[in-house]
Amino acid sequence: xxxxxxxxxxxxxxxxxxxxxxxxxxxxxxxxxxxxxxxxxxxxxxxxxxxxxxxxxxxxxxxxxxxxxxxxxxxxxxxxxxxxxxxxxxxxxxxxxxxxxxxxxxxxxxxxxxxxxxxxxxxxxxxxxxxxxxxxxxxxxxxxxxxxxxxxxxxxxxxxxxxxxxxxxxxxxxxxxxxxxxxxxxxxxxxxxxxxxxxxxxxxxxxxxxxxxxxxxxxxxxxxxxxxxxxxxxxxxxxxxxxxxxxxxxxxxxxxxxxxxxxxx
Numbered sequence: 001x002x003x004x005x006x007x008x009x010x011x012x013x014x015x016x017x018x019x020x021x022x023x024x025x026x027x028x029x030x031x032x033x034x035x036x037x038x039x040x041x042x043x044x045x046x047x048x049x050x051x052x053x054x055x056x057x058x059x060x061x062x063x064x065x066x067x068x069x070x071x072x073x074x075x076x077x078x079x080x081x082x083x084x085x086x087x088x089x090x091x092x093x094x095x096x097x098x099x100x101x102x103x104x105x106x107x108x109x110x111x112x113x114x115x116x117x118x119x120x121x122x123x124x125x126x127x128x129x130x131x132x133x134x135x136x137x138x139x140x141x142x143x144x145x146x147x148x149x150x151x152x153x154x155x156x157x158x159x160x161x162x163x164x165x166x167x168x169x170x171x172x173x174x175x176x177x178x179x180x181x182x183x184x185x186x187x188x189x190x191x192x193x194x195x196x197x198x199x200x201x202x203x204x205x206x207x208x209x210x211x212x213x214x215x216x217x218x219x220x221x222x223x224x225x226x227x228x229x230x231x232x233x234x235x236x237x238x239x240x241x242x243x244x245x246x247x248x249x250x251x252x253x254x255x256x257x258x259x260x261x262x263x264x265x
Contacts (some may be wrong), residue, residue: 001030004050004054004082004083004084004085006080006081006082007049007053007080007081007083007093008078008079008080008081009049009078009079009081009162009163010074010076010077010079010163011038011073011075011077011079012042012075012076012161012162013036013037013038013039013074013075014038014039014042014161015036015039015175016036019189020189021195022036022195022196022197022198023036023038023039024036024260025062028196029032031196032100033072035074035075035132035158036071036074036075037074037198038074038075039185040067040069040102040198040200040201041178041181041182041184042161042162043067043069043079043094043102043263044104044178044181045162045164045176045178045181046081046129046163047067047102047104047106047175048178049164049165049166050081050083050106050142051063051065051083051090051106051108052166053166054083054085054090054106055180056168057209058108059108059208060168060174060177060206060209061105061206061207062109062111062112062205062206062207063106063109063177063206064107064109064203064204064205065105065106065203065204066104066198066202066203066204067102067103067104067201067202067203068090068103068201069101069102069198069200070100070102070103071096071099071100072101073094073096073101075111077097078096079094079095079096079101079208080094080095080096080173081093081094082095083106086191087105088107088108088119089105089106090107091103091105092105092106093102100263103246109205112207113207113250115239115247116248116254117239117241117247119239120219120238121142122144122219122222123143123219124144125143125144125145125146125190125191126190126192129191129192130192130193131193132192132194132257132258133192136191136192136212137191137192137222137225137226137234138222138225139221139225140222140223141221142147142220142221142222143187143190143192143218143219143221143222143236144190144201144217144218144219144220145183145186145187145190145216145220146190146218147216147217148183148216148217149213149215149216150179150212150213151212151213152213155169155212155213158178159176162178162213169212173211173212174211174224175209175210175212175213176210176211177204177206177249179216180204180206180216180240180251181202181204181251181253183216183217184218184220184240184251184253185255187218187236188234188236192257194257196214196259197256197257197258198255198256198259199253199255200254200255200256201253202252202253202254203251204250204251204252205249205250205251206249207248207249207250208246208248210242210243210248214243214246215242215244216240217240218240218241219238219239219241220236220237220239220253221236221237221238222234222235222236223236223237223252229260230260231258231259231260232257232258233254233256233257234254234255234257235252235253235254236251236252236253236254237251237252238250238251238253242259
């Protein structure tokens with residue numbers, strides 16, 4: 001088993017002023033955290049640096065990555081990412097404050113797995129978002145997103161926000177796959193008004209390299225909606241597309257959309 005060089009990131013809370021108040025220091029403390037959480041999609045973007053460093057563009061075109069978030073990463077703290085290569089797969093860990101914060105793995109399949117766009121129903125997000133309720137994420141319900149692109153300065157700003165230093169994205173005009181994870185979050189927020197909520201894990205099979213300026217959308221099916229230890233979870237199976245026609249990633253996304261609030265002494 002060969003270990004890659006440790007990659008260190010000064011974590012940045014990109015969502016401190018977002019609608020999701022789990023990223024706000026005061027609100028996050030009500031749920032038992034020390035402060036506002038750095039978004040899980042951004043922690044996953046940090047993790048992607050290691051397989052991109054190892055496999056380059058091949059990973060961006062057909063790589064598989066999964067992540068599970070164990071403990072929060074906080075704004076301004078150093079996140080240390082390590083990768084261990086074993087039999088062609090990369091085991092990834094994220095540590096901060098001396099604690100294990102995330103685990104994951106990455107690999108490079110020999111070819112892109114077949115995925116049919118026709119298997120993913122195209123629907124528009126709700127016209128008027130309403131506070132989340134039992135029907136917001138019913139199992140087997142199809143969800144859509146408002147199209148979004150990160151072009152020009154927005155693309156550069158995103159790379160700066162996630163502290164990405166690999167030159168491949170600017171050099172080859174490629175969109176960072178962390179943006180595809182942001183689209184998975186948009187599936188949730190474009191279809192309901194949520195209170196504080198937490199992204200807890202994802203698995204993403206890349207199907208094609210995104211280009212800077214691609215208009216991104218997601219077609220998602222709700223595959224799980226359940227209570228566990230007082231938290232309400234939702235699971236999604238989705239296809240993220242470029243310009244409405246090119247599949248970029250097959251994604252499985254898990255979030256706590258109604259976390260259990262802790263009593264404050």
